[in-house]
Amino acid sequence: MDIRLKKYSHSMTTKLIVFMIMLACFSGVMQAIANLVSVNDGDVGIVFEDNYFFSESYVRESENLISELTRLLGKYKSEENILKGGTINKDDQRMEEQNLFSEFQIDSKSYNPNLSEAENYEKFKVDYADKISELKDQMIKRDLREFHFLLNNIEEVKDPLYYASDGVNVYTNSIMKDKEQFKDYPSYMVFEGYKSDIYPKEIEANKYLNRITMELDEWGTENHAMYVAFPKKFLDSKINEWKEKKVNSTKGFYYLLGFSAGFILSFLYLAFVTGRKSFKDEELRLYAVDKLYIDLNILLCIGLITLWVLILDFLEIPNNLNWVIPITIPFSAACFVLILSMVRHVKNRTLFKHTLIYQIVKGLVQFVRNVYDSGNVGVKTVLIVIGYPLLIALTFFMFPITIGFAAWFALKKVKSFKAIKDGVERIKNGEIQHSIEIGGKGEFANLAANINSITDGLKNAVDNELKSERLKTELITNVSHDIRTPLTSIITYVDLLKKEKDLSKIAEYTEVLDQKSKRLKFLTDDLFEAAKASSGNIPVHLEKIDIESLITQGLGEVSEKIEELNLEFKFNHPNAKVYVTADGKLLWRSIENVLSNIFKYALKGSRVYINIEDLGKDILLTFKNISAYELNISADELMERFKRGDESRSSQGSGLGLSIAKSLIDIQKGKFMIQIDGDLFKSIICIPKHSNE
Structure with missing residues (x-):
């Protein structure tokens, strides 16, 4: 039995079967990941949530509503406030006016470059008086459009119930005005000024709750109040919906664990037996694919993975989940063939030596060695044999002068060395502004100049590090903002789409979703292209x-x-x-x-x-x-x-x-x-x- 096991464990048929099992498990892993992402709008964390009130789904039900109410009362107040220009500040108006002045500088014949900017600005005010007077109207119209868009959004909300007021303006979808009335419901959020009251209390431990509280941090004053209540029927339906999604996500998560275990075990088995015909086989057998250089192998793997990602992205996975396995199998098969080739080179201890870079460097070193061995040593020997006696013969008659010159030269170099040594000691003790003064030219002068530049280099390094940290922070902030903007819109319109029955509205929301998803794809493509371009892999x-x-x-x-x-x-x-x-x-x-x-x-x-x-x-x-x-x-x-x-x-x-x-x-x-x-x-x-x- 043991002999049969050894015979079949390394056979090509067994390896081929295990390789197919590995491909199937890997494809299953990718399919399970895509399923998990598609369920609950990508909220994979639902698998680990024990309570609906701890979930992201609960926060989503009121997040967009509270955000829109905050913007309505915090910025726009009311239509009358907008018409009176209450939303327009001097900076915005000044910026719009400056844009008009730039247009005047380029297009207007009245602009005179020989005059001062103040004089030209006076001419601009006269020539563009009509356009300047229209600026405020245009800004008011823009704010009105945004105001009515937000107003339309909150008017379509039936559940949850809400009431928001700044002491003058009120927005609500119920007849209730007293916060105690909202507290009669099984779940509620009450925000008054800077105080809040949330029920059930365990919601306060919800890690996603800060997405709501952050919206209200700069909004609350003594006169502001916002009440949100979840009716029992609405809450029960959402809880049931959450439970159903949790069941599906949990099932998908177990599938992921199972396929991952199968993939890891099958890959480890193949890595262990590849290149050998038995456990005692000391000779490693390489195949035709192993002739490919390792660095080219890696580049080919990266190219295949990139192409695979691009195809999945083009097909808008996870929207088309049925395409994941058919596309993954051929690409993963090619990649794992190349990866197992690298494993064989690791086992054969030729991973580094079998790279194109190593072969090129080795060839250059061998070429230099051949040139050196072919005559340079002979030339150097001739120079030494002939040159040394000639030098002695030429300086013999002025031997004392030669010795004196050598002593003076040595003393000068010793002084330069001592100056450098003392200067380095002072710099080491903290006097980084100290400058080492060495006259003339030569290695010591260059060394002193290099040491003197160390302080500038340190300062530049610190400045560059600070700049790098600041730019990293801005990069994270900017990419988060750019990606979150269309993503937030998508989430908002998906929620609206779930509740909408009007076909015309559904078509309108679908169009917006299409635009925002294309925008998100555009940002992702640009980010990928930037990474690829900066890496030089083009x-x-x-x-x-x-x-x-x-x-x-x-x-x-x-x-x-x-x-x-x-x-x-x-x-x-x-x-x-x-x-x-x-x-x-x-x-x-x-x-x-x-x-x-x-x-x-x-x-x-x-x-x-x-x-x-x-x-x-x-x-x-x-x-x-x-x-x-x-x-x-x-x-x-x-x-x-x-x-x-x-x-x-x-x-x-x-x-x-x-x-x-x-x-x-x-x-x-x-x-x-x-x-x-x-x-x-x-x-x-x-x-x-x-x-x-």
Whole structure:
């Protein structure tokens, strides 16, 4: 029996069967994850929730309602308040007026650059008097639209019951006004000023409750009150719905654990037996796939995983769960074949030696050694044998002078060394501003200069670290804001869709959901592209590119967008043809990102200048436009990911376009930079000129 086990444990048939089991389990893991994400709108934590009142589902029932009521009473108050201009502050009005002044500077013939800005501003007030008077009306109309949108949302809420008041304005969907009436219900939330009363009390331990309390932190005053009550029928239906989702999620979670255990065991078995025919087999057998270099193997795995993710994303998984297993099986099969190949190289102790990089380095070292062995030693020997006697013969007659010069030279070097030693001791003791003064040139002078620069290097390192930490914090904040905005809208409209019976409203909500989901996909795609571009894992095919034709053709493709924004493009280029050495697709992608940035943030009706300059070895491509937003941040910060010139983040950009463009230009051996001069925004691309040699 033991002999049979040894015979079958390493047979190709057994390995093939276990490999298929591993693929099935891995596909099952992916399917279980997709099912868990699709159930309860991605709330996988429901598996570990013991009580409905501790769940995220409970908070969701009132989160959007409280948020909208807070905005209504905190900002808009009432329609009368909006019509009186109560929602408009001086800063907003001043910003809108400044945008009009920028338009006056560019388009108006009355603008005189020889006059002072104050004098031009007086002319602007006269010429644009009508438009300035209309600014407030436009801002009021915008606030009215948002006000009625929020009002319509809360008016459609039947359950839970609510009452909100700031002492003057009241919004409610019930006849109750007293908080004690709301407390008669099985669950309620009462917020008065800065005080709150929530029932059942265990809700206060709900880790998601801060999503509601955060909305109210800056809202509460003595006159503000908000009551929310959950009727028993409504609460029972939600509890039953939560229990049903918990059952389904728990079942999916157990499926995930089971498939994961099967996958891990089958993979460990294959990793243990691959390359050997028996337990006692000392010789490791490699296959044809093992001839592939390890680094190329890794790149191929990354490519397959990336393509798999892109296909699943394109099919909008987890909306189309039936496609998970058919797509996962072929990709996972290819990946695990490559992974098991790497396992065999680990067992064979050739993981590092079987890399393309190692082979190249090894070849270079061998080449240098061969050159050295082929004659350099002989040359050095000849120099030593001939040169040393000649030196002695030449200096023999002035031997005392040679000794004196050597002593003076040694003393000078000792003094330099002592100065460096004392200076390092002082710097070590905390005098980082101390400068070591060594005259002349040579190794000691260079060493002293390098030590003197250490303090500057330390200061720059600290400054860069602080800047890096700040930018990391802003990145997390910005990406969270950008992704949460469409996600919150999706959650809101899904909740509304669940309760809506009117087909026209359903169609309207579906359209909004489609827009927001596309927006979320756009942000995710841009984030993935930025990561891929910055990692440098993009194939580059350098070729001869006619830069003028590339830009002309590209502008033709976006002509509709140019006409829509009423932008006037001015294209200046040399009379002779200008060619660059670049990857056509990547170069156009970079230029397209710059144009996209212009379309999002350029002042409507303004001019955009594109200049091509021949610098000899390089070609300089410059894009200049007037920003519609006040550029109150530095060019370096604007190049960071998820940074926008629109600090309010109300525009539709992702803040990744310029970062992607820089990464793509860098891998083409070019340079990308931006410059800000007031409201003038410049994007500069420096790309190597094509050489005919």
